[in-house]
Amino acid sequence: MKRERKLVLLSHCILNVNAKVEGIATSKSGITELVTSLMNRGYGIIQLPCVEQDMCGIRRWGQVEEQLNHPRFRKRCEELLEPVVMQVRDFVEHGYTVSAVIGLDGSPSCGVNETCSGEWYGEIGDGHNTMERASTLTSKKEPGVMMAVLKEMFEKVGLDIPFYAADETNPKRDTEILLEKICGTLEN
Incomplete structure (x- = not known):
């Protein structure tokens, strides 16, 4: 049997960028460097669900952790x-x-080390303080809602699995960093 018996779990949009909020995709399909590098090293991949798309659909606006943490x-x-x-x-x-x-x-759901935060709510448009609320958007050093829930669920069943964050802005460099953390080596 050729299987390696090694697995990783990936946020939905690492494999399917189409689930992201319109306008924030940084690639055509997903983080292909990371996905192919993991598979080439014998890792099977479990794709996590996109709870934001499930709850709000593909035509949703960008949200912050405070909107989702209910x-x-x-x-x-x-x-x-x-x-x-x-x-x-x-x-x-x-x-x-x-x-x-x-x-x-940065994701309000799938952030690992940081999540999008701010006083982002209410009506959008003239006369509704939209720009004032937008100016409060920042990053806070906490996991996104879904990652926090997943960690809690793992703890309840006695699973201790490390959580890491991918950086879409430099996929080649980031893939090398993640492979070093996960595999302990950059070699095939």
């Missing part, structure tokens, strides 16, 4: 992640290695 959104994260957590648990219990969860910093 009970119903967190509950939907749990619902979508439960089969993933059970699948990962099954793999681990049968001798597979799950080496990492890779998210995207």
Whole structure:
């Protein structure tokens, strides 16, 4: 049998950029350098769900963590992640290695080390303080909502899997950095 018994979990848009908010994609399809490098090293890939698209659709506006961090959104994260957590648990219990969860910093859902934050809410347009609220947008050093929920769910079932963030702005350099963290080497 040729399988390596190694797995990683990737944020949905690392494999499918089409799920991103319109206007923020940095590639045509996904982070191909990272995906192909992982697969070339024998890693199977589990694609995480895109809870933002599930809840708000493809025509959604960009959001901040404060908009998504409410009970119903967190509950939907749990619902979508439960089969993933059970699948990962099954793999681990049968001798597979799950080496990492890779998210995207800045995302209000999939940020690992930082998430988009601010007083972004209300009506958009003239007379609604849109630009004033937009000026509050920043990054805060906390995970996005879905990544926080996933980590909590892993802890409940006794799984300790490292979380890393991909950087789409320099995929070649970032792939090398992530491979070093995940694989311990850059060699094939």
